[in-house]
Every structure is written in structure tokens, then in C-alpha cells.
Amino acid sequence: MANKKTEDEILLFEKEIKDFWIKFKSVCGPEQINQTLALRDSCKESIKSLSEKWSKKLKEGDLMIDKIQEYNNEILQQSQRISENQEHFTEIKSNLNQQEEQKKDLTESIQELKEELMKKKEIISSKNKAAKERLERLCKSKQLFEERLGLEIRRIPNEQLQFIFRHIDHKDPDKPYVFTLSINEQGDYEVTSCTPPLDCIAEFQLKVRETNNFSAFVANIRKAFTALSYKSA
Numbered sequence: 001m002a003n004k005k006t007e008d009e010i011l012l013f014e015k016e017i018k019d020f021w022i023k024f025k026s027v028c029g030p031e032q033i034n035q036t037l038a039l040r041d042s043c044k045e046s047i048k049s050l051s052e053k054w055s056k057k058l059k060e061g062d063l064m065i066d067k068i069q070e071y072n073n074e075i076l077q078q079s080q081r082i083s084e085n086q087e088h089f090t091e092i093k094s095n096l097n098q099q100e101e102q103k104k105d106l107t108e109s110i111q112e113l114k115e116e117l118m119k120k121k122e123i124i125s126s127k128n129k130a131a132k133e134r135l136e137r138l139c140k141s142k143q144l145f146e147e148r149l150g151l152e153i154r155r156i157p158n159e160q161l162q163f164i165f166r167h168i169d170h171k172d173p174d175k176p177y178v179f180t181l182s183i184n185e186q187g188d189y190e191v192t193s194c195t196p197p198l199d200c201i202a203e204f205q206l207k208v209r210e211t212n213n214f215s216a217f218v219a220n221i222r223k224a225f226t227a228l229s230y231k232s233a
Helices: 002-027 030-140 142-149 201-211 214-232
Strands: 151-156 160-165 177-183 189-195
Touching: 002 030, 142 151, 160 214, 177 214, 189 201, 201 214
Parallel strands: none
Antiparallel strands: 151 160, 160 177, 177 189
């Protein structure tokens, strides 16, 4: 575009010189004309040289403009890539922060579960200890019950004790009257079976839980079995 404009200006300048030359010849003599021709030729050469030089400069300028535009495009692309990378980095950072928060929450939850589990273990251990102590006391009382109440105590599976009374039915002294006892998860006495069944067994079970008087509990059950045997007679 710049080259085309320069060429048009040169053509216009040459036309103006030609018009001036025609007017000049009509008013000047031969010697002046020759001098003027020499000056004109010199001027033409100068103009030609100058035109070539400026034409070259203009071409270099166009190349420089194209190069600058190319650089600008490249810088713009790099800026876009930097912006995209920065957005991606921000997203990654946000994800890392979320993961860190999740990790923190998970660690706290695990710690809470550990503490709760430890408490439950302590409670279970305490209850197991109490249950074992009760069973040991029951076993120590075994001989006393057998001698005085005609009672046999057996340890059966699932941490249970079986109480077998004899010498209750005077018609059949060897007839067994049986109930099975265990310690439940709450650490309380629980009758799991009773043969023959007694209507008052639930009442006895509640009372021994309240008083913790196990000897009275066993004695009351024997009395109930005895009363039942008389009713059946």
C-alpha cells in the first residue's frame, strides 16, 4: 500500500517537471536550455536514486511492520497460553485445597471412631470382667448349694450356667428341675430357660437385678419348684 502511494507521487512529480520543461523551452535560449537539460538530468538521477532508496526503505518498513505484527500475534498467543495455564493452576490448587480439607475431615472422623471404639472396648472389658467375677462367685457357691439345696451346677456353652435341682418331688427324688442362667450384654442376670416353666420367673429375675442377692434368687426358684411339685401331686 505504501509502495503504490510513493509510485503515484513520483509519477505526478515527473509530470509536473515535464510541464515545467515545456513552458521553460518556450521562453529560454539554447544555452540556457542545455544548462537546464544538464540540471534536469542530474535532478532525474538524484530523484531516481532517492526513489530507489526510499522504495527500499519502504519495503524494509513493510517487512518490519509484518515482523512486528507477527511478534504481536505470537505474544498474544503466549499470553493466552499463560492465562489458560494460570486458570489450570488455579483449578489444581483449588482441588488440592479440597483434598486437603477432605483429608483433614477424614483424619478427624477416624480419630473420633478410634476414641469411640476405645470407649466401647473399655465398657465391654468392664462388663466382661464383672460377668466373669459373677460367674466365679457362682462357681464358688456351687458346693454350698449342692449340699444344702440338692443342687447341681453345670457350665454349658455360650458362658451359661445350668442349675439342676433334685430332691424336690418326694415321689421321685431324682426328678430334675432345671433353669439356665447367663449374663447379658448389660451385665444383668438373665434366665434363658426353665423346666418345668414357672410363672414367677420374670419376677425373680427382676428382683435379683435390683438386689444382686443371688443366694435368695436361687432359694426362691427352688421354693417355687417345690410349690409346683405339690400342686402336681
